[in-house]
Amino acid sequence: MALLEVKDLEVYYGVIQALKGISFEVNKGEIVTLIGANGAGKTTTMQSIMGLIPAKAGSVTYNGQDITKMPGHKIVHLGMTQVPEGRHVFQELTVYENLIMGAYTQKDQKQVKRDIEEIYTRFPRLGERKNQIAGTLSGGEQQMLAMGRAMMCHPDLLMLDEPSMGLSPLLVDQVFDIIKDYHKQGTTILLVEQNAGKSLAVSDRAYVLENGRIVLSGTGEELLKSDEVKKAYLGG
Amino acid sequence: MDILTTLINGLSQGGVYAMIAIGYTMVYGIAKMLNFAHGDIIMVGGYTLLIFLNMTGNPLIAIAAAIVLCIVLGVVIEKVAYKPLRGASPLAVLITAIGVSYLLQSIAQITQGSNAKMVTFGDMGVLKFGELVIQTKTVVTLISTIVIMVALSIFIKYSKTGRAMIATSEDRAATQLMGINVNKIITITFAIGSALAALAGFFSLLETPQISSTFGAMPGIKAFTAAVIGGIGSIPGAMFGGILLGLIECFTAKVPAIAPYTGAIEFGILIIILLVKPSGILGKKRREKV
Numbered sequence: 001m002a003l004l005e006v007k008d009l010e011v012y013y014g015v016i017q018a019l020k021g022i023s024f025e026v027n028k029g030e031i032v033t034l035i036g037a038n039g040a041g042k043t044t045t046m047q048s049i050m051g052l053i054p055a056k057a058g059s060v061t062y063n064g065q066d067i068t069k070m071p072g073h074k075i076v077h078l079g080m081t082q083v084p085e086g087r088h089v090f091q092e093l094t095v096y097e098n099l100i101m102g103a104y105t106q107k108d109q110k111q112v113k114r115d116i117e118e119i120y121t122r123f124p125r126l127g128e129r130k131n132q133i134a135g136t137l138s139g140g141e142q143q144m145l146a147m148g149r150a151m152m153c154h155p156d157l158l159m160l161d162e163p164s165m166g167l168s169p170l171l172v173d174q175v176f177d178i179i180k181d182y183h184k185q186g187t188t189i190l191l192v193e194q195n196a197g198k199s200l201a202v203s204d205r206a207y208v209l210e211n212g213r214i215v216l217s218g219t220g221e222e223l224l225k226s227d228e229v230k231k232a233y234l235g236g
Numbered sequence: 237m238d239i240l241t242t243l244i245n246g247l248s249q250g251g252v253y254a255m256i257a258i259g260y261t262m263v264y265g266i267a268k269m270l271n272f273a274h275g276d277i278i279m280v281g282g283y284t285l286l287i288f289l290n291m292t293g294n295p296l297i298a299i300a301a302a303i304v305l306c307i308v309l310g311v312v313i314e315k316v317a318y319k320p321l322r323g324a325s326p327l328a329v330l331i332t333a334i335g336v337s338y339l340l341q342s343i344a345q346i347t348q349g350s351n352a353k354m355v356t357f358g359d360m361g362v363l364k365f366g367e368l369v370i371q372t373k374t375v376v377t378l379i380s381t382i383v384i385m386v387a388l389s390i391f392i393k394y395s396k397t398g399r400a401m402i403a404t405s406e407d408r409a410a411t412q413l414m415g416i417n418v419n420k421i422i423t424i425t426f427a428i429g430s431a432l433a434a435l436a437g438f439f440s441l442l443e444t445p446q447i448s449s450t451f452g453a454m455p456g457i458k459a460f461t462a463a464v465i466g467g468i469g470s471i472p473g474a475m476f477g478g479i480l481l482g483l484i485e486c487f488t489a490k491v492p493a494i495a496p497y498t499g500a501i502e503f504g505i506l507i508i509i510l511l512v513k514p515s516g517i518l519g520k521k522r523r524e525k526v
């Protein structure tokens with residue numbers, strides 16, 4: 001059974017239809033990527049799955065449970081969360097407080113302490129700046145913080161929306177290393193990316209989104225070799 | 237010595253304004269709306285005090301009743317009048333808030349009559365420190381407001397719920413992604429604001445023991461001014477703005493030549509702040525989100 005199953009999902013912004021009935025699934029233990037150009041509906045898909053934008057038709061099922069109409073905060077309690085596009089760290093809170101917010105659903109405070117120490121070990125820059133206001137961090141540091149914060153709730157499924165956006169090539173590599181790392185620890189990953197080359201390379205499977213529809217799907221490798229993908233997303 | 241007395245009076249009055257302003261500013265920061273009915277919660281708190289004081293004769297019971305009733309009222313208003321408008325245009329919410337304000341005033345007028353009533357808690361006497369003579373009630377107000385503001389600041393900074401409030405005011409969607417029920421945080425915000433309004437009602441009556449249906453209107457507007465001067469959305473800003481207004485009020489009242497213009501001076505400062513630093517003295521300029 002698929003961990004996440006999206007079926008015929010339709011989303012409207014007013015009268016404009018952003019998603020025209022998309023279906024895809026993410027199986028436990030996979031890395032799945034949605035690629036597509038700006039405005040294809042990638043972020044809308046992510047936000048709709050998380051209950052941040054209501055779906056007009058279709059369904060989203062997580063672990064066999066229908067979550068189409070469930071509010072976002074409840075979905076997080078089921079073991080799934082998202083690193084939103086543009087990071088959205090809490091600018092006015094410190095690094096430490098941001099991580100604590102990420103652990104809002106966690107009961108075991110000792111475990112929370114251990115998790116925070118682990119994040120400081122993984123991202124030494126965050127450890128050095130734990131009492132610094134997050135708004136003063138660099139873009140790369142904020143991305144690391146957003147990814148660390150999301151992991152604080154021990155998600156089974158982690159969705160990442162454009163994690164490499166606006167980062168230097170070195171940091172992009174680092175972001176993909178972290179994604180692979182999280183995956184190795186047993187987290188299922190749903191990735192949305194414009195950086196098709198890098199994301200397809202780490203993906204088990206991928207879907208290509210165009211104008212609110214899925215136009216192509218396959219394994220990461222298949223799509224990397226596909227002429228259509230090469231032409232549209234990999235620069236020839 | 238006279239200056240010191242005026243200073244203490246000003247700080248005490250300012251503390252009351254600050255408590256009301258905190259309610260305005262928290263609701264603005266977290267629910268993104270101006271709750272113009274906030275002042276009228278003070279009035280409802282005042283009448284509750286009067287009724288329970290007459291019934292039981294015990295000021296503490298009366299204060300507790302006022303706090304409880306104001307919390308319930310604030311939460312119910314939010315659920316019934318404001319929550320359905322979440323996502324509606326700010327103008328619709330603003331007009332609704334003004335409507336709620338008139339509704340509360342009218343209910344008070346119908347049930348309590350249009351004449352002002354006296355609410356007396358008994359004479360607390362004066363305190364003497366050498367040459368310095370201050371009313372006991374002023375000191376009680378001052379100390380209470382300080383304790384309340386410190387406690388609230390600690391709650392916001394260090395409690396799970398308090399941090400969730402800061403998070404909600406900054407980024408509602410990201411807050412949901414932490415598993416936080418934003419609607420619950422908004423309800424708690426209204427509850428805290430209303431409890432502070434009830435206490436402000438008590439301290440106002442301690443100073444001026446007279447209540448009518450428009451009892452909350454002027455303190456409400458003053459506190460709103462204080463919140464904007466300090467930087468709406470900022471709790472330290474509301475404290476600062478409230479205390480500033482209290483001091484201005486008490487010091488200008490001491491100078492006969494400018495005493496009649498107290499209100500003009502206070503609102504004049506508001507206009508200057510809005511022209512020079514629209515985000516308020518302690519307010520942060522929010523970056524536009526793309």
